[in-house]
Amino acid sequence: MSGHAPIPYTTEPRADTGVSNVTMGFWLFIASEVMLFGALFSSYALLRVSAEDWPVGREVLHLGLGSINTMVLVWVLVLMSRTRRARVGHYRPLVLAASALALVFLAMKGFEYRTEWVEGVRPATNTFFAMYFTLTGLHALHVVGGLIANMWILAGASSVGEAMTRGRLQAVTRYWAFVDLVWLTIFVGLYLL
């Protein structure tokens, strides 16, 4: 069967499952991501409850920077979800603005790391900071991943056509929602509690 038939249901939903291949694949990916972060958050909880003393996040982390970053990331999602209603071709400025905000997030996160570094804080300082750097670092990598996905959509928009681009935008918007959710969990678990 050389040069096989095109693969069906890539973007259009299959009747009996109700979803397209991309949508199903995306949710499976998110399921594995939930297990990844779930394991890390569980580790955090286990290490924290068994620790004799544990720093209060509000006091040792930069709550102001963290709060602003939370707002920034929420706005990334707001802008990305607006692309759904945007008219043909009009999603471009929204995606660009969202990506710029994501860059702001990364820059502020970098500034926060630098401040902590200057204060002499290292991952090896204690288990709280070990968890902080691991979780926020992995989350930042996910933000970078989202940025790359945004650029990939814009770059490919003209060649793959409107329907495919819409499908990709929807998937990547959901991805940003997941990235936001992880950040909120980090923010509450590490900065606030």
Added chain:
Amino acid sequence: MRIFSTDHKVVGLQYGWTSLTFLLLGFLLILLIRWQLAWPADPLPLGGLLGAGNAPGGFMLPEFYNQLGAMHGTIMVFLAVVPLAVGAFGNYLIPLMIGAPDMAFPRLNMLSYWIYLMAGLVMLASFFLPGGAANSGWTAYPPLSILATSGQTAWLVGMFLLIVSSLFASINIIVTILQLRAPGMTMMTLPFFVWSQLVTSFLLLLAFPPLQAAAILQLMDRLAGTSFFLPSGLVVSGQALAVSGGGSPILWQHLFWFLAHPEVYVLILPAFGIVAEVITTSTRKPLWGYRGMVGAALFMGFMSFLVWAHHMFLTGMGPTMSAFFQVTTMIISVPSVIILSSLVLSLHGGSIRFTVPALFALAFLPMFGIGGLTGLPLGLAASDIPLHDTYYVIGHFHYIVAPGTLFALFAGIYHWFPRISGRLLDERLGRWHFWGSLITMNLIFMPMFAQGLAGLNRRLFDGGRTYAASAGFEFTYELQAWAAVALGLVQLFFIVNLILTLRKPRTAPDNPWQSTTREWQGRS
């Protein structure tokens, strides 16, 4: 055949040849181990080739022995058996069995293979690092693994890559099965093989990420000086370790076994699938209790996430926890028994043709039975305590994986080889391969139960010669060493068979076993 192909058959074959190579490598490592265990006081034959850093004058150093043990387990489980069972058989056969043009995401499929290969090469290259490959066991328990030489870092990086590869593969398999089934093919008309791959993929998808998380944390411990898995007040070689402490070695065990117990079912479910196909073909009968088997596979997949701590009865987690995991462990044996019984009942009233694939599939049944039954005492805390970490455990899971899963995989290779290559493998060489493997594997693994019951611990480079328990067992070690050599020689029948057959013209009929499943209908 293009090297960078997105075709599911090419990717499947690439997975197949690569994983068979790793299978051979993993076997060669254990051959060294078996020889060392039999004659720890003598130099290894050709031991000089291992290098003065590993075996000066041919005498194997304990440090090198530890590398062999860790890498045998890692290679066999993660680089040989799972990629062969899922990457090769799954990729090649699923689209053919469900009438799909290809996998749902062909490029992701190709990527999955190349990342797997990269992971394998990282693992192999680690033997050449200073201090050699990972030497803390395939389970990589801290604190040992965190204090270990740089091979452990390579192991973690390799593991991380493997998990990415298996993530891509499992997403692809699940979407392919659910979305690309031919019109009118309902879930309950899928071949059992396809069901087994579906459940396996869900396990890979959901169980591997926690190990990835654990690998990240262990990398941080090794590279950034954190103490996720290092407790306070750890003293190494008389020196207090300069880390902040406060970590938990037990946390690693939880994260590791949360993956590694479902992993056991990843090893066995595709084997059930292959055996089911081979048995129905060679008995000329449909599967007995198909619905029950599908239900059992689903239930087994679900339950496999709730049994992990039966590997940890000795960690002092308390009788309440032990009781919970004992109960779930006993429950999960039920679906295995349902599937095995259905396969045995499928033979009833059939007109069995004892072809080579049928022989391997039939031998799988009692061999897996031995492996399963000997697992029960390990699932109960009271009897696990004396047996933990002894050769009994090694015997138990090798019966599951070697004459169990591997036999199923061999059955699959002999069975589908004509579909893949248009040539039938030689029956006579196949029989020699089968009987030789069956006898030698039993000679290797059966004595392990006696050794373990006597209290001989695993992972001792001299086979525990300094312990009283080893008295009288020298003979069994020597028997196992010779049986391992014989097992290696018997595999030559298989290798020669592959080479000779591939040089012959394509003369096999389109459907040599008169199978009724879809992958044999219509040639391509």
